[in-house]
Amino acid sequence: MTNKNLWQKFIDRFTRISIKIGNQIHLRSLRDAFAMIMPLFILAGLGVLINNVFFPLFLKGASLTNFQLFGNLIVNGxxxxxxxxxxxxxxxxxxxxxxxxxxxxxxxxxxxxxxxxxxxxxxxxxxxxxxxxxxxxxxxxxxxxxxxxxxxxxxxxxxxxxxxxxxxxxxxxxxxxxxxxxxxxxxxxxxxxxxxxxxxxxxxxxxxxxxxxxxxxxxxxxxxxxxxxxVNTSLPGFLLIYSVGNLLFGFGIHQAVINGTLLDPVLLINTNKNMHAFAAGDHVPYIITSVFRDTFGMMGGTGSTICLLVATFLFSRIKASREVTKLSIVPGIFNINEPVIYGYPIVFNIPLLIPFVLTPIISLLIAYYATVLGLMNRTVVLVPWTTPPLINGFLATGGDWRAVVVQLLSFIVGVLFYIPFMKISEQVLLKQNQ
Amino acid sequence: MPTKNIMLCCVAGMSTSLLVNKMKKAATELEKDVVIFATSVSGFDQELASRQVDCVMLGPQVSYMEKDFKEKLTDKNIPLSVINMQDYGMMNGEKVLLQAYELMGGE
Structure with a gap:
C-alpha cells in the first residue's frame, strides 16, 4: 500500500515539475515559434535532397552546378x-x-x-x-x-x-x-x-x-x-532527456513538453548544420540530430510503438488488444500513436512503460553505433516527422539504403523486446478481470 | 437549433483530426448539426479569433494547457473539457461528441 502511494506521489510530482518546465512561458513561446517556422526547414531538406541526391543522378559538371543553384537559393531563403x-x-x-x-x-x-x-x-x-x-x-x-x-x-x-x-x-x-x-x-x-x-x-x-x-x-x-x-546532444545527455520526456508520455502528458523545449532547439541546430554542410559538400558534423531522433527513436510514434503493434498482432490472444492494434496501425505508419498510448493503454501500465521508454534507447544506440562504425550515413535531410518508418530513414540519410537496414534491424529488436512485456501486461489484465 | 462548432486541440492537431473524423461520423448517425475541427496548441489563439467556437475539447496529452486555455475562454463563455483518456485511445467519436454536447448544455 505504501509502495503504491509512493509511486503515485512520484508520478504526481514528476508530471507537475515537467509541466512547469514545459509551460514556462519563454520555453513555450520557443516551442510555438518552432512549430510556426518548421515548414521552412522541411523545405530546406527537400531542396538539399533534390540538389545533392537527385540532380547528381543524371547531371555532371557545369550543368549540375547550374541546376544546383535551385537548391542553393532555397537554402538561402x-x-x-x-x-x-x-x-x-x-x-x-x-x-x-x-x-x-x-x-x-x-x-x-x-x-x-x-x-x-x-x-x-x-x-x-x-x-x-x-x-x-x-x-x-x-x-x-x-x-x-x-x-x-x-x-x-x-x-x-x-x-x-x-x-x-x-x-x-x-x-x-x-x-x-x-x-x-x-x-x-x-x-x-x-x-x-x-x-x-x-x-x-x-x-x-x-x-x-x-x-x-x-x-x-x-x-x-x-x-x-x-x-x-x-551537453544536451551528447549521447548520454540526449538519451536521458529524451527518456524523461517519453516517461512523461507514459503518464499521459505529451513528451513534447520536455523534448520540445529542452531537446528540439539544440537538436534542430544540429540538423540544420548537417543539412547546410551536406548542401555545401562539407564534412557532416553531427550524428545526433532531430531527424536522427525521429527516424530511429520514434518508429510508429513515441516509444517506437509500431513494435508493440506487430508484437500484439503476432502473439496476443486478447481481443481488446487486437482491436486497438487494428485501429492504431494506419495512424502508426505515420508515427501518430495516441490510440496506442491511451487505448492499449500504455499510460500508467507499468509493464508496458518499461519497453515504451527503453525500446527507443535501444534503437537509438543501434543507430548511433552503426553510424560511428561507418555502416550508414549521418542524417542530413530534415524530413517531416509524419514520414513513415523506412522511407524516412532512406530520405533522412540522403538516400542511404543501409539506414533502412539499420531501421529494420532496430524494428525487429524492438518487437522482440516488447513481446515479454506485452505478455506480462496481458497477464496482469487477465488477473484484474477475474 | 443553430449549428454547433466544436474545436479539438492537441499538440500538432494530428491525432485529434483522427478523432474529428470519427466524431463527424457519429454526428451524421445521430443527426446532429455540427462543425468539428482540430487544431494545434499553438494554433489555438488564431482559430479562436477567426471562427465561431462553441466548445473546446482538449486531448489528454495536452491536459496541462487546461488552466491557461480556460482563462482565455471565460470572457467568451466557451466551455472547455479534457477528453477522457480511454475514449481518446479508442477514438470513440460518439462518446466524445456526446461529452461535447453535455458541455454545451444538452440537446
Missing part, C-alpha cells in the same frame, strides 16, 4: 536566415502567450533588436581569393543563419519581453488626449518602449564592439548555445 526568422517569430509568440495585443509590434522590435547586435565589420573571403578582407555594411549568413539561431532566439525573447513589460507601464505612455484618433495614439503607445529597447541593445552592442572587440552574437553562441548544445 531557409537555413541561411534561420536566426533572422526565428527572432521576430519568437517575439510574436511570446507576445501572444502573454496576451499582449500588439504581437506584431513585439515581433518588429525583436527583429530590429537582432540586427542591432550584429557585428558592424566582418571578415570575408573574396571569390577565388585566398586572404580574408575586412568588410562593412553587410550581414553574414553565418550570423543570421543556422549558427545565429540561438542568438536570434535569445535576443528575440529579451527584446520582446522588455518591449511588452515597458508597454504595460502607464507612466511612460504618451497621452494625446481624447480628440486624437485612436489609431494615432496607438502608434505613439509603443514609441517609447521601442526606443528604449533598441537603444539599450545598441548601447550594449557598442560597448562590446569598442571595449571588448566582440559582439553579442558571438557571446551568446560561445557562452550559451555551444555548452547547452554539447
Amino acid at each position: 531557409t537555413l541561411n536566415i534561420a536566426g533572422l526568422i526565428i527572432a521576430p517569430v519568437v517575439g510574436y509568440c511570446l507576445a501572444r502567450n502573454r496576451n499582449y495585443k500588439n504581437a506584431l509590434g513585439a515581433a518588429i522590435v525583436s527583429l530590429a533588436g537582432l540586427i542591432v547586435v550584429m557585428p558592424v565589420t566582418l571578415q570575408a573571403l573574396p571569390i577565388n581569393g585566398k586572404k580574408a578582407v575586412d568588410i562593412s555594411g553587410f550581414l553574414s549568413y553565418s550570423n543570421i543563419g543556422v549558427t545565429g539561431m540561438f542568438a536570434g532566439i535569445i535576443v528575440g525573447l529579451i527584446a520582446a519581453e522588455l518591449f511588452i513589460k515597458l508597454s504595460k507601464i502607464e507612466k511612460i505612455k504618451i497621452n494625446l488626449g481624447e480628440n486624437v484618433p485612436p489609431a494615432v495614439s496607438e502608434s505613439f503607445l509603443t514609441l517609447i518602449p521601442t526606443i528604449a529597447v533598441i537603444s539599450l541593445l545598441a548601447i550594449i552592442s557598442a560597448i562590446l564592439f569598442v571595449g571588448f572587440h566582440t559582439d553579442l552574437i558571438k557571446l551568446i553562441t560561445t557562452l550559451i548555445q555551444e555548452p547547452l548544445r554539447r
Whole structure:
C-alpha cells in the first residue's frame, strides 16, 4: 500500500515539475515559434535532397552546378536566415502567450533588436581569393543563419519581453488626449518602449564592439548555445532527456513538453548544420540530430510503438488488444500513436512503460553505433516527422539504403523486446478481470 | 437549433483530426448539426479569433494547457473539457461528441 502511494506521489510530482518546465512561458513561446517556422526547414531538406541526391543522378559538371543553384537559393531563403526568422517569430509568440495585443509590434522590435547586435565589420573571403578582407555594411549568413539561431532566439525573447513589460507601464505612455484618433495614439503607445529597447541593445552592442572587440552574437553562441548544445546532444545527455520526456508520455502528458523545449532547439541546430554542410559538400558534423531522433527513436510514434503493434498482432490472444492494434496501425505508419498510448493503454501500465521508454534507447544506440562504425550515413535531410518508418530513414540519410537496414534491424529488436512485456501486461489484465 | 462548432486541440492537431473524423461520423448517425475541427496548441489563439467556437475539447496529452486555455475562454463563455483518456485511445467519436454536447448544455 505504501509502495503504491509512493509511486503515485512520484508520478504526481514528476508530471507537475515537467509541466512547469514545459509551460514556462519563454520555453513555450520557443516551442510555438518552432512549430510556426518548421515548414521552412522541411523545405530546406527537400531542396538539399533534390540538389545533392537527385540532380547528381543524371547531371555532371557545369550543368549540375547550374541546376544546383535551385537548391542553393532555397537554402538561402531557409537555413541561411534561420536566426533572422526565428527572432521576430519568437517575439510574436511570446507576445501572444502573454496576451499582449500588439504581437506584431513585439515581433518588429525583436527583429530590429537582432540586427542591432550584429557585428558592424566582418571578415570575408573574396571569390577565388585566398586572404580574408575586412568588410562593412553587410550581414553574414553565418550570423543570421543556422549558427545565429540561438542568438536570434535569445535576443528575440529579451527584446520582446522588455518591449511588452515597458508597454504595460502607464507612466511612460504618451497621452494625446481624447480628440486624437485612436489609431494615432496607438502608434505613439509603443514609441517609447521601442526606443528604449533598441537603444539599450545598441548601447550594449557598442560597448562590446569598442571595449571588448566582440559582439553579442558571438557571446551568446560561445557562452550559451555551444555548452547547452554539447551537453544536451551528447549521447548520454540526449538519451536521458529524451527518456524523461517519453516517461512523461507514459503518464499521459505529451513528451513534447520536455523534448520540445529542452531537446528540439539544440537538436534542430544540429540538423540544420548537417543539412547546410551536406548542401555545401562539407564534412557532416553531427550524428545526433532531430531527424536522427525521429527516424530511429520514434518508429510508429513515441516509444517506437509500431513494435508493440506487430508484437500484439503476432502473439496476443486478447481481443481488446487486437482491436486497438487494428485501429492504431494506419495512424502508426505515420508515427501518430495516441490510440496506442491511451487505448492499449500504455499510460500508467507499468509493464508496458518499461519497453515504451527503453525500446527507443535501444534503437537509438543501434543507430548511433552503426553510424560511428561507418555502416550508414549521418542524417542530413530534415524530413517531416509524419514520414513513415523506412522511407524516412532512406530520405533522412540522403538516400542511404543501409539506414533502412539499420531501421529494420532496430524494428525487429524492438518487437522482440516488447513481446515479454506485452505478455506480462496481458497477464496482469487477465488477473484484474477475474 | 443553430449549428454547433466544436474545436479539438492537441499538440500538432494530428491525432485529434483522427478523432474529428470519427466524431463527424457519429454526428451524421445521430443527426446532429455540427462543425468539428482540430487544431494545434499553438494554433489555438488564431482559430479562436477567426471562427465561431462553441466548445473546446482538449486531448489528454495536452491536459496541462487546461488552466491557461480556460482563462482565455471565460470572457467568451466557451466551455472547455479534457477528453477522457480511454475514449481518446479508442477514438470513440460518439462518446466524445456526446461529452461535447453535455458541455454545451444538452440537446
